[in-house]
Amino acid sequence: MIRVTVWNEFLHEKTDEKVKSIYPNGIHKAIAEFLGKEEDMEVKTITLDDENCGITDELLENTDVMIWWGHMRHWEVPDEIAMKVKEAVLRGMGMIFLHSAHHSKPFKLLMGTTCNLGWRESDDKERLWVIDHNHPIMEGITDRFFELEGEETYMEPFGIPDPDKLLLVGWYNGGEVFRSGCIWHRENGKVFYFQPGHETYPTFYNENVQKIIKNAVRWAKPVYRIPELICPWMPRIEE
């Protein structure tokens, strides 16, 4: 069983009528619903308004893959909580950052950069082109591209380290491109950034988006976890 925890800021779904109508129980519940149908996944949800943002040492120990959605309240996540999440990744936990989580504290800490980008909300159509059909995260996406009728527009340059592998590039009818699916390894943890998922569009009901998130959970699950991060003195091996 892959133990998945979905973290959501859970703001817009409570305050914005349009968003509420799309995700009445919150984005986290929408994600948990489709993941929960997978036989090899066990899904939990937490939100920013939970005590400690819902994040405890115990939770992190018992999470194989965490999914993160945030937008306007990134800075309400305390630094020490963000650092805990980062360290859980370095010790082996898998991590998926969705859409505006490009500016979440844990993502920025793991990248070492600003993760800035250009952006605009103008109901652009996005067409996501597959760069590598053979990566496990792309399993089942066999066409050259898939489309989303509306998405927030994100554009290059995207202030990230070069991804270990670029999986998707987004085309927008407003005239932009964006590296929409990227992976990195960070010590013992795997990280996937996936750009779709603005709160005003039903993106998380899209079949291809769901397929990619499911695949990413399986790809990111730990191969190896270490109990603590150490820099040890080591004895001589050879005499």
Next chain:
Amino acid sequence: MIRVTVWNEFLHEKTDEKVKSIYPNGIHKAIAEFLGKEEDMEVKTITLDDENCGITDELLENTDVMIWWGHMRHWEVPDEIAMKVKEAVLRGMGMIFLHSAHHSKPFKLLMGTTCNLGWRESDDKERLWVIDHNHPIMEGITDRFFELEGEETYMEPFGIPDPDKLLLVGWYNGGEVFRSGCIWHRENGKVFYFQPGHETYPTFYNENVQKIIKNAVRWAKPVYRIPELICPWMPRIEE
């Protein structure tokens, strides 16, 4: 002095009125003209119709960076000539492949893949987005993107190994994206692929295109060249 050799198939410029009007002396001469104005470059041109396609051991020994443009007659380059070019790169010569040279023999030999892509000639506009402003090949390109009023459309997936660094992504108004500027290291040689340059457009007169090709010549010039490619027996270092 960087010794540059520009190789051109030189077919369309002799047979097609439109192409002839844009490049009356051939694409190779247009490229040689703007490179020749650089104080640190010394430029030579050769074409497919020269004896041995213009390529001899002596020429390769005396070329620091080769630029290659070809399209319809790739297969008229003999295999042993293509292999000679490949080996010159592995020994240290820099190499720039332009546009339809994605299907040239030396490029395919160096990549180890088909270098296939999707394509269409439909007078699309292309907008080239800069992924990394800090790479020496991008020096002087300070905006987020630059545009070409017309180009042949190339689209993903592009059958190349993951580039060592992705520099540019092209957006087309037809709805496509393409990795338009990519670099690779191949043993002692550096390789740059640059997608613009279809023969029916005045692309090689574009200021940004010229800037990038000049920068690429300087980036690709050899740091280290070896006289032959060997797999040597080596004595023990430690007793």
Next chain:
Amino acid sequence: MIRVTVWNEFLHEKTDEKVKSIYPNGIHKAIAEFLGKEEDMEVKTITLDDENCGITDELLENTDVMIWWGHMRHWEVPDEIAMKVKEAVLRGMGMIFLHSAHHSKPFKLLMGTTCNLGWRESDDKERLWVIDHNHPIMEGITDRFFELEGEETYMEPFGIPDPDKLLLVGWYNGGEVFRSGCIWHRENGKVFYFQPGHETYPTFYNENVQKIIKNAVRWAKPVYRIPELICPWMPRIEE
């Protein structure tokens, strides 16, 4: 079921008493034996002396992952057979190259380089250090390193493209280092190079070596296979 085909040159095991005593039925049979015990694998072996080196279109269509061991007779593999293998990889077949297969034709074709290295047979001890414990190919290798009492010494520089991921670095008591475990993506196919496996040592009976080869088979199995390699004209998507 993952359909694995093990290809072996099968020379030394018939002509050299020492090698024969270690691998009486050939290296291919030793590998097939430990892989054959895995419930998700179905293993076939072929050798250089089989008709067409044992390689037909039908075999390639029905192989998910091919394993290749060769040493002295690389050049007896006809070019067109080597090309068939390369193209099967580009269409999606996984491929594992062992030890001296660094100079096999299919590996060199896929890499685009000479794959040269420095070498010596002097009964050196090798210690393989794990660079990334979290990659699926390293699953179950939890120590910092593992050792092989004797191996042929291979040393840098190794004339390969930068691996998409470096998994192992070998230390030799003769004073050398070598990138001993490397992966690459080549269009739809995954490639793993693994340096241990000289014919005069019982390397393929080593528990860690077996673990890594088993993991590599699972990692390399196709996510996506395409029937043919094409470079298609594509219609406009946007009006």
Next chain:
Amino acid sequence: MIRVTVWNEFLHEKTDEKVKSIYPNGIHKAIAEFLGKEEDMEVKTITLDDENCGITDELLENTDVMIWWGHMRHWEVPDEIAMKVKEAVLRGMGMIFLHSAHHSKPFKLLMGTTCNLGWRESDDKERLWVIDHNHPIMEGITDRFFELEGEETYMEPFGIPDPDKLLLVGWYNGGEVFRSGCIWHRENGKVFYFQPGHETYPTFYNENVQKIIKNAVRWAKPVYRIPELICPWMPRIEE
């Protein structure tokens, strides 16, 4: 002129007789001395005991490449100073981290990982193998390797993101290997980590070490610098 600033913790050279005898004026002055002889470089030194660790906005604005050596007092660098250095890199400043600076705050912030490793002080000999002779940082290093008679032993796994390019691998007679020369791009800035340089050895007088640091300064100098790090709203390009 490349404006170089060398930062040093400057502790051991004042408190330890052995270190003082090797670097009587501090490691920073030893580095500044050989760099200062280069016609294209202008060198300044600062140390931890200077006001604000010597680091001001003005200094960062007027530094093209910063070199950092620290060991026991990393945590005396205030977080906001470390963050300033990191942001200067993201805006374009080049950065070279030497030896035990793998645990300095700016390096860890830029990497996003712990940068942990295994270590030991036991007068091991180190042999640095060149992985890529053709990178500008390796210019002039034409042998397969070079040696340092004594160095602190560092060993894998090294808790860094995969380098954008691996340049050197160290072999130690104690039995270890280490990725001794690595580069990364971090937004507009280039970063080089170079492992040699323990305070109890005369490493910074070694000709090859000096050559590599000089080359690295030239490689890391900014191609493009931006005044501030922003995440801008951008208007539609296409109607």
